[in-house]
Amino acid sequence: MQLGSDSDNLISMFQKITLQHIRPYSQVQVELGKNINVLFGPNGAGKTTIVEALCVLSTTKSYRASKLFDLVSFGQPIGKITGETSDFDTVSVDIMPRKHIFYKNGDRITRTSQFLHATKVVVLAPEHLYLISGSGEKRRQFLDHLLCQKHPILLDDFKAYRKTIKQKQALLKQNLHFHDYKTQVEPWNQQLFTHGEIIRKHRKELLNEIQANVEKEYGEISQTAEPVTLNYLQREQSMMERLSELEFQEHRIKRVLVGCHRDDFEIGLKGQSADIIASQGERASLLLALKFAEMSYLTDDQIPVMLLDDVGVTLDDQRRDHLFHRLQKLQPQTLMTTPNPTIVENARAIGAQVLMQKKGDFQTPISWK
Numbered sequence: 001m002q003l004g005s006d007s008d009n010l011i012s013m014f015q016k017i018t019l020q021h022i023r024p025y026s027q028v029q030v031e032l033g034k035n036i037n038v039l040f041g042p043n044g045a046g047k048t049t050i051v052e053a054l055c056v057l058s059t060t061k062s063y064r065a066s067k068l069f070d071l072v073s074f075g076q077p078i079g080k081i082t083g084e085t086s087d088f089d090t091v092s093v094d095i096m097p098r099k100h101i102f103y104k105n106g107d108r109i110t111r112t113s114q115f116l117h118a119t120k121v122v123v124l125a126p127e128h129l130y131l132i133s134g135s136g137e138k139r140r141q142f143l144d145h146l147l148c149q150k151h152p153i154l155l156d157d158f159k160a161y162r163k164t165i166k167q168k169q170a171l172l173k174q175n176l177h178f179h180d181y182k183t184q185v186e187p188w189n190q191q192l193f194t195h196g197e198i199i200r201k202h203r204k205e206l207l208n209e210i211q212a213n214v215e216k217e218y219g220e221i222s223q224t225a226e227p228v229t230l231n232y233l234q235r236e237q238s239m240m241e242r243l244s245e246l247e248f249q250e251h252r253i254k255r256v257l258v259g260c261h262r263d264d265f266e267i268g269l270k271g272q273s274a275d276i277i278a279s280q281g282e283r284a285s286l287l288l289a290l291k292f293a294e295m296s297y298l299t300d301d302q303i304p305v306m307l308l309d310d311v312g313v314t315l316d317d318q319r320r321d322h323l324f325h326r327l328q329k330l331q332p333q334t335l336m337t338t339p340n341p342t343i344v345e346n347a348r349a350i351g352a353q354v355l356m357q358k359k360g361d362f363q364t365p366i367s368w369k
C-alpha cells in the first residue's frame with residue numbers, strides 16, 4: 001500500500017480504552033482521536049500504563065512486563081482492559097494470577113492467535129533503548145513480537161516452544177540417571193527442534209526483509225550513507241548435532257543449552273558491531289530506523305497505530321523532529337506520552353490533540369472530540 005496522509009480511509013483503530021484494576025487505576029476510560037493523541041502529565045501519573053494496556057490489547061503481550069499479572073493493581077485478584085475499535089469490535093482481556101482470558105465481542109477466545117485483530121502497533125518506549133546494546137533477550141523479544149503481529153499463527157509455535165522448554169527444565173531438575181533422562185527427554189527435544197526451526201526460519205526472513213529499509217531510514221535520519229546490516233546469530237548450525245554434543249552437559253548443569261531461545265541478532269554499522277562502535281547519537285538513529293522499518297513491515301491495508309511512550313527520553317530533539325515530521329505526513333493513529341510541556345507544544349504544532357492527566361484521570365480540553 002502507498003503510505004499517504006489519507007488516514008480517514010483506514011480502518012480499525014482504537015476509539016476508547018477502559019482499564020479496571022490495572023496498575024494505579026481502579027477504573028479509567030480514555031477516548032482516543034483518530035490521529036495524534038498526547039497524554040501529558042507528571043511522572044508516576046499513569047501515562048505509560050495506558051500505552052501498555054493498548055499494547056496488550058493489540059499484541060496480547062506487554063513490552064515491559066514479563067507476565068500480564070504484573071499489570072493488575074496490587075492486592076486485586078483480577079484486572080480488565082477493554083478496547084473499542086473503529087470497526088465496532090469490542091476486545092478485552094481479563095487478567096488473573098496464572099491465566100488471562102481474551103474476549104472479542106463478548107465471545108471467549110480459546111486460541112490466543114485468533115485474538116489478534118486488525119489493529120497492529122509499533123511501540124517505541126524507554127525499554128527499547130536497550131535494543132542496540134542490551135541483552136539478546138530484548139532483541140529476541142523485538143523480533144518475536146513483530147513476527148506474531150505479522151503472522152499471528154506463530155504465537156502457537158512460540159507458546160509450544162516455551163512450554164517445552166519448561167517441561168525439559170522440569171525433567172532436568174528431577175536428578176534422573178543420564179540413561180533414563182536421555183530416553184525421557186527425547187520427545188521434548190523433538191518438539192524443540194520442530195518449533196525451533198520454524199521460529200528460526202521466520203526470524204531470519206524478517207531480518208532479511210527489513211534490512212534494506214533500516215539502512216535507508218538510517219541514512220535519512222543521520223544524513224549519511226553508511227552500511228547497516230542485521231545479522232542473525234544462530235547458536236548452532238544443526239540443533240540435533242549440537243544436542244548430541246551438549247546433552248551430557250545439559251544434564252549435568254540442569255540447563256537447556258541448545259535451541260533458538262539463545263539466538264540473537266547483531267546490528268552492524270560501518271562493517272562493525274553497533275553495540276561496540278555506535279555513539280549515543282548513532283544508537284538513537286538506529287533505534288528510530290528500526291521503528292520506521294517496523295512500521296513499513298506491519299503496514300498492509302492500514303498503517304499501524306504508533307505507541308510512543310516518553311518520547312523525550314527515547315529520542316533527542318533532532319530525532320524527535322524527524323519522527324514528528326513523519327507523523328505529520330502520515331497521520332497514523334498515535335498515542336504519545338510525555339511530562340514535558342515543550343514536547344506537548346511541538347506535538348500540537350503537528351496537529352496533536354492533548355489529554356491532560358489529573359491524578360488517575362484524564363481531563364479533556366475543550367478542543368477534544
Ligand SMILES: Nc1ncnc2c1ncn2[C@@H]1O[C@H](COP(=O)(O)OP(=O)(O)O)[C@@H](O)[C@H]1O
Pocket residue numbers: 022023024025041042043044045046047048049050070071072073074
Ligand atoms: N501493579 C500495580 N499496582 C498499583 N500501582 C502500580 C502497579 N504497577 C505500577 N504501579 C504504579 O503506577 C504508577 C504509574 O505508573 P506509570 O504508568 O508508569 O506512570 P507514568 O508513565 O505516568 O510515569 C507508578 O507510581 C507505579 O508505582
Ligand SMILES: [Mg+2]
Pocket residue numbers: 044047048049309310337
Ligand atoms: Mg512513563
